[in-house]
Amino acid sequence: MEVLKIATAGSVDDGKSTLIGRILYDTKSLTTDKLAAIEKTSKQKGYDYLDFSLATDGLVAEREQGITIDVAHIYFSTRKKSYIIADTPGHVEYTRNMVTGASTSQASIILIDARKGVIEQTNRHFFINNLLRIKDVVVTINKMDLVDYSEEVYNKIKADFSELMSKRDYQDQKITFIPVSALKGDNVVNRSENMPWYTGESLLEHLEGLDKKDIYNVGTPRFPVQYVIRPKTEDFHDFRGYAGKVYGGELSVGDNILVLPSKTRSKIKDIYFYDEKYQTASRRSSVTITLENDINVSRGDMIVKEGDLPTIDKQFTANICWMDSTPLEAGSKYVLQHGVNKVLARVEKINHKINPDYSGIEKNVQGLGVNDIASVTFKFNKPLFFDQFKNHRTNGSFILIDTQNNHTVGAGFIQ
Numbered sequence: 001m002e003v004l005k006i007a008t009a010g011s012v013d014d015g016k017s018t019l020i021g022r023i024l025y026d027t028k029s030l031t032t033d034k035l036a037a038i039e040k041t042s043k044q045k046g047y048d049y050l051d052f053s054l055a056t057d058g059l060v061a062e063r064e065q066g067i068t069i070d071v072a073h074i075y076f077s078t079r080k081k082s083y084i085i086a087d088t089p090g091h092v093e094y095t096r097n098m099v100t101g102a103s104t105s106q107a108s109i110i111l112i113d114a115r116k117g118v119i120e121q122t123n124r125h126f127f128i129n130n131l132l133r134i135k136d137v138v139v140t141i142n143k144m145d146l147v148d149y150s151e152e153v154y155n156k157i158k159a160d161f162s163e164l165m166s167k168r169d170y171q172d173q174k175i176t177f178i179p180v181s182a183l184k185g186d187n188v189v190n191r192s193e194n195m196p197w198y199t200g201e202s203l204l205e206h207l208e209g210l211d212k213k214d215i216y217n218v219g220t221p222r223f224p225v226q227y228v229i230r231p232k233t234e235d236f237h238d239f240r241g242y243a244g245k246v247y248g249g250e251l252s253v254g255d256n257i258l259v260l261p262s263k264t265r266s267k268i269k270d271i272y273f274y275d276e277k278y279q280t281a282s283r284r285s286s287v288t289i290t291l292e293n294d295i296n297v298s299r300g301d302m303i304v305k306e307g308d309l310p311t312i313d314k315q316f317t318a319n320i321c322w323m324d325s326t327p328l329e330a331g332s333k334y335v336l337q338h339g340v341n342k343v344l345a346r347v348e349k350i351n352h353k354i355n356p357d358y359s360g361i362e363k364n365v366q367g368l369g370v371n372d373i374a375s376v377t378f379k380f381n382k383p384l385f386f387d388q389f390k391n392h393r394t395n396g397s398f399i400l401i402d403t404q405n406n407h408t409v410g411a412g413f414i415q
Helices: 016-026 032-044 060-065 092-102 120-131 151-165 203-209
Strands: 003-009 072-077 082-087 107-113 136-142 174-179 222-229 241-245 256-260 264-273 276-278 286-291 302-305 311-322 333-338 341-355 360-362 373-386 397-401 408-414
Touching: 003 016, 003 092, 003 120, 016 072, 016 082, 016 107, 016 203, 082 092, 092 120, 092 311, 092 408, 107 120, 120 151, 136 151, 136 203, 151 174, 174 203, 311 341, 333 373, 333 408
Parallel strands: 003 082, 003 107, 107 136, 136 174
Antiparallel strands: 072 082, 222 241, 222 302, 241 286, 256 264, 256 302, 264 276, 264 286, 311 373, 311 408, 333 341, 333 397, 341 360, 341 373, 397 408
């Protein structure tokens, strides 16, 4: 079954956790004991309704404050798809969490409180979706029940958000507007009778209809080798296969390939998934590839089509989101992990800091603090083979690791 990962973003009290809880409730994805706990807690709080946010806010601090702090992954399925919702916090101090949740998502839901409209945080949420090249964004205008299901309010917010869209540099996004009431269930899973002026799909209907061809970023095929398989059994004494995941495009039997960094040439002989053979390995499929001739291929090498090489260099410039309390400064050294490869990287220059509310950039920056986003130039101790993030999300992204404590301190997107 197709799996769709969705990132969510919303400001405090926009109702994001309630929306997710409503989806789980209406799709009958809540267990009996979880539903009983929600009913009991809602009654103890004196509510005359079910507090669906209790279905997602798992940390004690989240429940006490009524806000989302950490990234939580919620799983549910319908007859058409399996879903993973990355429930990310939306306020400024948790920008790094939002980037983490959105970095591996194919679609995104941005919540707007119908009473407040487009606010500064909405700019930030949309900026991150633009930065991370999320192709399908659903602008969900929530709490329509509190504005009497007003079409005028909906159209005003839609017009304001459309003005924000004009500032983006990623034009392949599809933006869909849906008016909902997460608390009442209007247009979440089922269409609402309270908004006859809205003739579009419900939120779940929209997600169910997404075609993976439209939401996955298409690039050129990249096959990072994760493991070399040598069974050395009687039946497979001479077998040598290369296991990994295909990103960006397709690889087929008979394709002429190059192995990086050696640039050794060969041809794909067979493609296996466990004990079955396939003619073509599609995007995002995990397979084992064998080659026509025995050549030196190791973990960390990359198999690409001949004539379709990535950039091979010992430096690049990238937009990074800084995630650590210790500032990033020019001259600092980190372990840079790009796919399965790790290199020692030095910060050559902080080019400028990027304001994620579309208010411009800041130059002459001496260091980056937690949640800052900036353009930074790095140099490495050995070459990497990479693509621009806008052309290839997987081969154009990386993380930075502190050499002293092994903590992940930054996420980067190659320009």
